[in-house]
Amino acid sequence: IDESVPPQTLKARDLEALADYIKSGKVKNVVVMTGAGISTSAGIPDFRSPDTGLYANLARLNLPYAEAVFDISYFKENPEPFYTLAHEIYPGKYRPTIAHSFIRLLHDKGILLKLFTQNIDCLEREAGVPDDKIVEAHGSFARQSCIECHQPYPEDDIKQHIAAKSIPRCHECKGLVKPEIVFFGEQLPAAFFHNRHLPQDSDLCIVMGTSLTVQPFASLPEMTRTATPRVLINKERVGGLGSGTDDILLLGDCDDGVKKLAKACGWLGELEKLWAKT
Ligand code: APR
Numbered sequence: 001i002d003e004s005v006p007p008q009t010l011k012a013r014d015l016e017a018l019a020d021y022i023k024s025g026k027v028k029n030v031v032v033m034t035g036a037g038i039s040t041s042a043g044i045p046d047f048r049s050p051d052t053g054l055y056a057n058l059a060r061l062n063l064p065y066a067e068a069v070f071d072i073s074y075f076k077e078n079p080e081p082f083y084t085l086a087h088e089i090y091p092g093k094y095r096p097t098i099a100h101s102f103i104r105l106l107h108d109k110g111i112l113l114k115l116f117t118q119n120i121d122c123l124e125r126e127a128g129v130p131d132d133k134i135v136e137a138h139g140s141f142a143r144q145s146c147i148e149c150h151q152p153y154p155e156d157d158i159k160q161h162i163a164a165k166s167i168p169r170c171h172e173c174k175g176l177v178k179p180e181i182v183f184f185g186e187q188l189p190a191a192f193f194h195n196r197h198l199p200q201d202s203d204l205c206i207v208m209g210t211s212l213t214v215q216p217f218a219s220l221p222e223m224t225r226t227a228t229p230r231v232l233i234n235k236e237r238v239g240g241l242g243s244g245t246d247d248i249l250l251l252g253d254c255d256d257g258v259k260k261l262a263k264a265c266g267w268l269g270e271l272e273k274l275w276a277k278t
Helices: 007-023 066-070 072-077 080-089 098-108 155-164 190-195 217-223 254-265 268-276
Strands: 030-034 112-117 134-136 139-146 177-181 204-208 230-234 247-251
Touching: 007 247, 007 254, 030 098, 030 217, 066 072, 066 080, 080 155, 098 112, 098 254, 098 268, 112 190, 134 139, 134 190, 155 177, 204 254, 230 254, 247 254, 254 268
Parallel strands: 030 112, 030 204, 112 134, 204 230, 230 247
Antiparallel strands: 139 177
């Protein structure tokens, strides 16, 4: 990046150059990596934003430390805090954001290779990104099972328990039931390891709404080839993004960032129509 060029111009030039690259037809395999920041405008708090983040607001749950709410050994001792939180963030009452629709638009244009998400809100699915294009690296609320005997647990039953803030127990062995969200101390799904080489096959990498603090997800953007442009759409710079010669920083709100990029590509009308239908 030519440091002598003032950052503002840099962004504008980069955005135009990026849009030209996308419109040239050379971009066929985009990988997208997302975190909680793309769902905050849907009303779901992220984790680490100073005042609004989940971890800043869990004090009422008397946790030994904030991330205990997603810690498997703490959950086995005390599942209450998680189920109190699950009552608030369980999918079904939130609408996808225009950032989710942008990912769906990439799929509709036939250029989405894979979406890696850390989110458990299933909003990418609701925005119409097909299942085979999504890797839910930290699992999701889509399925639940007994942590003792691994017996799957009926969705209707867990919905009742979550609505009532009560603790679901396995119908077979009375063990604790947990949605298949990856807790700290648990392995990521096999799908993550089967697909984590894909960034090296990509010709564009878009990272959105994540602090890139949790491994191994945070290493995904490093898996791209040096020639692959990496775009960060986030409130602040994160990870090593911005240091690569082809990194493009669209710093600010995710929704604004995707609208700017869509506009530069001549897709804004299409994107807004898509989102309006979601
Ligand atoms: N627009 C742009 N950026 C945003 C917005 C927004 N509307 N809202 C939040 N952000 C940014 C924040 O500034 C931060 O950089 O998104 C990032 C969110 O970071 P985190 O809260 O750490 O969320 P995430 O990166 O998804 O967390 C990763 O941590 O606790 C675990 O398993 C959990 O999957 C989660 C993982």
